[in-house]
Amino acid sequence: MQLTLWTYEGPPHIGAMRVATAMNGLHYVLHAPQGDTYADLLFTMIERRDARPPVTYTTFRAQDLGRDTAELFKAAVAEAHARFQPQAMIVGASCTAELIQDDPGGLAKALDLPIPVIPLELPAYQKKENWGASETFYRLVRALAGPASPRPDGATRPRPLCNILGPTALGFRHRDDLIEIRRLLDTLGIDVNVVAPLGASPADLGRLKDADFNVVLYPETARSAAEYLKKTFGQPFTQAVPLGVGATNRFVAEVAALAGLDPAPVLDGPGSRLPWYSRSVDSTYLTGKRVFVFGDATHAIGIARMAARELGFTVVGLGTYSREFAREVRAEAALHGIEALVTDDYLDVEAAIRAAAPELVLGTQMERHVAKRLGIPCAVISAPVHVQDFPARYAPQMGFEGANVLFDTLVHPLMMGLEEHLLGMFREDPEFHDGVGPSHLGGTPFEAPPVAAPEAAGRAPTAAPPTPAPVPILLDQEVPVTAASWAPEAERELKKIPFFVRGKARSNTERFARERRVPLITIETLYDAKAHYGR
Amino acid sequence: MNAPVPPPAAPCGSIDLHQEHGQRAVFCGLTGIVWLHRKIQDAFFLVVGSRTCAHLIQSAAGVMIFAEPRFATAIIDERDLAGIADANEELDRVVTRLIERRPDIKLLFLVGSCPSEVIKLDLSRAAQRLSGRLAPVRVLNYSGSGIETTFTQGEDACLAALVPELPRAPAEAAPSLLVVGALADVVEDQFLRIFAAMGIADVRFLPARRAGAMPPVGRNTRYLLAQPFLADTARALDERGARRLAAPFPLGAEGTTGWLRAAAEAFGVSDDAFAAATAAGRARAETALALHREKLAGKRVFFFPDSQLEVPLARFLARELGATLVEVGTPYLHRAHLAAEIEWLPPGTRVTEGQSLDDQMDRCRAARPDLTICGLGLANPLEAEGLSTKWSIELLFTPVQGYEQAGDLAELFARPLRRRAMLEV
Numbered sequence: 001m002q003l004t005l006w007t008y009e010g011p012p013h014i015g016a017m018r019v020a021t022a023m024n025g026l027h028y029v030l031h032a033p034q035g036d037t038y039a040d041l042l043f044t045m046i047e048r049r050d051a052r053p054p055v056t057y058t059t060f061r062a063q064d065l066g067r068d069t070a071e072l073f074k075a076a077v078a079e080a081h082a083r084f085q086p087q088a089m090i091v092g093a094s095c096t097a098e099l100i101q102d103d104p105g106g107l108a109k110a111l112d113l114p115i116p117v118i119p120l121e122l123p124a125y126q127k128k129e130n131w132g133a134s135e136t137f138y139r140l141v142r143a144l145a146g147p148a149s150p151r152p153d154g155a156t157r158p159r160p161l162c163n164i165l166g167p168t169a170l171g172f173r174h175r176d177d178l179i180e181i182r183r184l185l186d187t188l189g190i191d192v193n194v195v196a197p198l199g200a201s202p203a204d205l206g207r208l209k210d211a212d213f214n215v216v217l218y219p220e221t222a223r224s225a226a227e228y229l230k231k232t233f234g235q236p237f238t239q240a241v242p243l244g245v246g247a248t249n250r251f252v253a254e255v256a257a258l259a260g261l262d263p264a265p266v267l268d269g270p271g272s273r274l275p276w277y278s279r280s281v282d283s284t285y286l287t288g289k290r291v292f293v294f295g296d297a298t299h300a301i302g303i304a305r306m307a308a309r310e311l312g313f314t315v316v317g318l319g320t321y322s323r324e325f326a327r328e329v330r331a332e333a334a335l336h337g338i339e340a341l342v343t344d345d346y347l348d349v350e351a352a353i354r355a356a357a358p359e360l361v362l363g364t365q366m367e368r369h370v371a372k373r374l375g376i377p378c379a380v381i382s383a384p385v386h387v388q389d390f391p392a393r394y395a396p397q398m399g400f401e402g403a404n405v406l407f408d409t410l411v412h413p414l415m416m417g418l419e420e421h422l423l424g425m426f427r428e429d430p431e432f433h434d435g436v437g438p439s440h441l442g443g444t445p446f447e448a449p450p451v452a453a454p455e456a457a458g459r460a461p462t463a464a465p466p467t468p469a470p471v472p473i474l475l476d477q478e479v480p481v482t483a484a485s486w487a488p489e490a491e492r493e494l495k496k497i498p499f500f501v502r503g504k505a506r507s508n509t510e511r512f513a514r515e516r517r518v519p520l521i522t523i524e525t526l527y528d529a530k531a532h533y534g535r
Numbered sequence: 536m537n538a539p540v541p542p543p544a545a546p547c548g549s550i551d552l553h554q555e556h557g558q559r560a561v562f563c564g565l566t567g568i569v570w571l572h573r574k575i576q577d578a579f580f581l582v583v584g585s586r587t588c589a590h591l592i593q594s595a596a597g598v599m600i601f602a603e604p605r606f607a608t609a610i611i612d613e614r615d616l617a618g619i620a621d622a623n624e625e626l627d628r629v630v631t632r633l634i635e636r637r638p639d640i641k642l643l644f645l646v647g648s649c650p651s652e653v654i655k656l657d658l659s660r661a662a663q664r665l666s667g668r669l670a671p672v673r674v675l676n677y678s679g680s681g682i683e684t685t686f687t688q689g690e691d692a693c694l695a696a697l698v699p700e701l702p703r704a705p706a707e708a709a710p711s712l713l714v715v716g717a718l719a720d721v722v723e724d725q726f727l728r729i730f731a732a733m734g735i736a737d738v739r740f741l742p743a744r745r746a747g748a749m750p751p752v753g754r755n756t757r758y759l760l761a762q763p764f765l766a767d768t769a770r771a772l773d774e775r776g777a778r779r780l781a782a783p784f785p786l787g788a789e790g791t792t793g794w795l796r797a798a799a800e801a802f803g804v805s806d807d808a809f810a811a812a813t814a815a816g817r818a819r820a821e822t823a824l825a826l827h828r829e830k831l832a833g834k835r836v837f838f839f840p841d842s843q844l845e846v847p848l849a850r851f852l853a854r855e856l857g858a859t860l861v862e863v864g865t866p867y868l869h870r871a872h873l874a875a876e877i878e879w880l881p882p883g884t885r886v887t888e889g890q891s892l893d894d895q896m897d898r899c900r901a902a903r904p905d906l907t908i909c910g911l912g913l914a915n916p917l918e919a920e921g922l923s924t925k926w927s928i929e930l931l932f933t934p935v936q937g938y939e940q941a942g943d944l945a946e947l948f949a950r951p952l953r954r955r956a957m958l959e960v
Contacts, residue, residue, distance in 0.1 A: 001583075001609045001625035001629050002610045002629075003608075007590055010587070011585060035563025036587060038566075038912070040913070041911040044915040050919030062652070076558070095585035096649035096681075096682070099653045123613070124585060
């Protein structure tokens with residue numbers, strides 16, 4: 001048993017639903033109790049889809065358990081076929097139905113329907129959502145792509161042909177990534193044969209073999225299928241995931257090589273604004289910003305690399321909940337000189353973020369909450385998705401426009417450099433200290449009641465008002481904090497440090513003092529610590 | 536009974552009841568945790584279930600993601616199923632970690648799920664064992680499993696689990712009133728003031744806001760159900776000797792008046808005192824409702840089954856706002872608790888108990904109602920087909936009971952229509 005406050009991934013049948021919902025003409029019959037129908041809202045509320053997912057749930061109840069849940073399942077399959085007339089069906093069980101062992105695949109087969117019915121074995125007590133999506137897509141491709149055949153001869157075609165694999169329903173920015181990647185491929189002179197699962201029909205999967213190669217955008221969902229297509233039809237597939245400018249350039253070069261084309265039309269084109277924005281002087285304040293990255297493996301790796309190489313951040317933490325890709329994430333972490341965090345335990349991630357004391361967190365909705373508690377800026381760069389992750393505007397993460405979007409995404413949560421500089425200059429300025437709320441919110445203090453007379457607030461800024469202290473979290477491994485005491489003059493000096501770095505200065509100094517068994521922190525200790533930790 | 540609008544001309548009580556079996560589209564009882572953990576402020580809800588359970592609650596909680604929620608899931612894994620790990624020891628370990636993390640917790644509910652029911656994990660024994668070990672923290676259990684409960688029945692199961700734990704009211708105690716069913720704090724306070732004005736002073740609520748303040752119960756307890764989905768809780772209270780006051784539910788001015796009157800009659804409140812205590816509220820409710828009546832009068836309304844609030848809500852829409860009921864779906868129709876409500880429905884109202892989702896959606900599409908009340912999963916697809924919808928879960932998260940909220944309740948139904956009329960895109 002695992003204590004879980006929040007889960008990064010749903011169960012594996014949710015992954016199957018993401019594939020089924022992405023496709024046209026496919027229907028999923030899920031042996032599941034009524035509560036599992038909540039999954040509809042993921043698609044209709046979070047992603048704002050305009051139709052129910054193509055899923056029939058058997059919604060068996062306790063009273064059915066004593067009777068015949070298998071008959072219930074067969075009836076549901078037959079009714080779904082009659083009503084929806086799909087080209088193909090997938091059938092399987094959710095966690096509860098797995099326990100009653102009705103064998104959905106065998107039952108559906110016994111109905112002898114005139115369409116392909118593909119059974120899914122998705123072990124709900126071992127595996128999770130992304131694995132379920134990958135397995136479902138792989139099973140569909142295996143069943144529907146047709147028998148092995150040699151790689152097609154592309155010479156007769158005017159333009160090379162590829163498939164794009166990986167985008168699903170409820171995917172993090174998949175909708176817009178796809179538009180961006182299609183544009184890139186078109187500029188290179190490559191045609192797209194099939195995009196799958198998103199928008200593909202079962203019949204379309206039968207045409208996958210016509211392409212010269214496959215573009216894998218999201219290895220979490222598409223690598224297994226791509227490997228099968230490579231083995232069966234000799235189609236190579238791309239390795240580079242185009243997150244960031246460097247990775248997009250590598251992706252373009254790789255795709256061009258696979259297509260036998262010159263990458264120059266894209267590589268010599270206007271590209272992304274990111275390189276200039278990153279080099280422009282106002283970005284110098286980004287240098288060495290300590291950043292903690294957590295997400296699915298693809299996004300965590302791609303964005304950590306981009307953060308370090310294209311924005312000049314220092315990656316102080318890198319982790320993923322995608323255990324299937326632990327090796328890749330560990331390798332990437334090693335490049336940043338750190339150890340990867342591979343866990344799906346929200347509490348572990350929270351503890352790691354506290355320990356790394358980053359200045360920016362790039363994570364999922366879960367890390368956004370951790371960051372909020374810790375008072376650290378944060379941007380969301382990966383699933384699990386939230387309604388905010390389906391913006392109305394065009395907001396890809398991949399390709400050159402994706403790099404532009406990511407530049408903004410990663411930089412906006414940080415204070416603008418010039419503002420930071422001014423804050424340093426005006427430290428305890430009466431209108432510009434931590435006792436005053438943000439000017440765009442009226443400038444009232446965060447917690448304290450509004451000050452009656454403006455003059456009274458004038459000269460002597462109140463001591464730092466207590467921002468709501470995070471609830472202490474007691475973790476097994478947490479080291480008890482015994483604060484060294486501060487000499488009054490050191491405390492006063494500390495107050496001269498801009499408030500947004502003051503917390504870090506305080507904790508660094510206290511750690512420095514603790515490690516050296518300095519009983520009283522003086523001004524000297526403060527600056528010794530600053531020199532020690534100075535970057 | 537002094538209805539603020541004239542009752543329908545024809546006699547009531549002859550509904551057109553259909554029972555349907557098939558695919559359901561409702562949440563399971565675990566969903567109740569989302570509001571119950573806000574109501575009982577020092578309680579923690581630990582679901583013993585699968586990753587699906589954890590995913591359900593966090594998805595149903597939706598935007599209401601709390602930094603440190605008072606609910607969690609102990610996810611059963613293959614080691615527990617294969618017997619490699621002793622599920623009871625595992626549960627003890629998880630609960631111990633939890634209580635260490637949250638020393639502020641006074642009451643812990645172990646909440647059963649579909650998987651824990653199917654593998655027959657005995658949570659009542661676990662709760663007993665842990666209660667002894669973790670005292671003074673009390674550990675109780677109930678099932679929110681989707682094979683046994685739909686949506687709001689989770690609250691019923693939770694409150695029913697609390698009843699045997701309630702302190703015993705002395706046999707010679709003066710009659711007291713217990714209001715049963717989670718209500719918003721503000722609504723409780725309003726009702727308290729009205730009861731006080733009637734001269735009923737000893738009024739308690741179940742659940743109380745804190746674990747240590749749960750109401751006593753005994754032979755002299757008279758209780759009013761504030762929610763229509765509390766069958767098991769009512770049975771448990773009856774077993775403790777309490778007596779239910781038959782009443783409609785306090786939705787809308789008329790329902791609120793009927794509900795309060797049931798208490799007034801049981802406690803011997805004079806008609807004058809009753810009128811004095813309720814007049815102002817009724818007048819305000821009437822003013823508030825008038826604003827929405829013109830929007831909703833004559834509008835055709837379709838209810839998908841969801842919370843068991845459908846029948847009282849339909850009654851309110853029909854009688855106080857003049858709406859026409861196309862179909863009133865409900866997951867379960869408790870004929871005794873809803874007797875007054877059924878009586879008040881316009882004759883011939885089609886009430887569907889149970890569900891066959893695709894058939895019901897066909898009926899809804901064919902009827903093209905002006906307003907459809909449905910669960911979260913169905914709302915956008917129906918909107919995309921050009922139907923105005925109101926998602927029903929909001930009716931549980933929003934204070935809607937009592938006089939002061941009657942207008943708010945009407946507004947929840949009027950808003951989708953108003954919005955559709957406003958939008959030019």
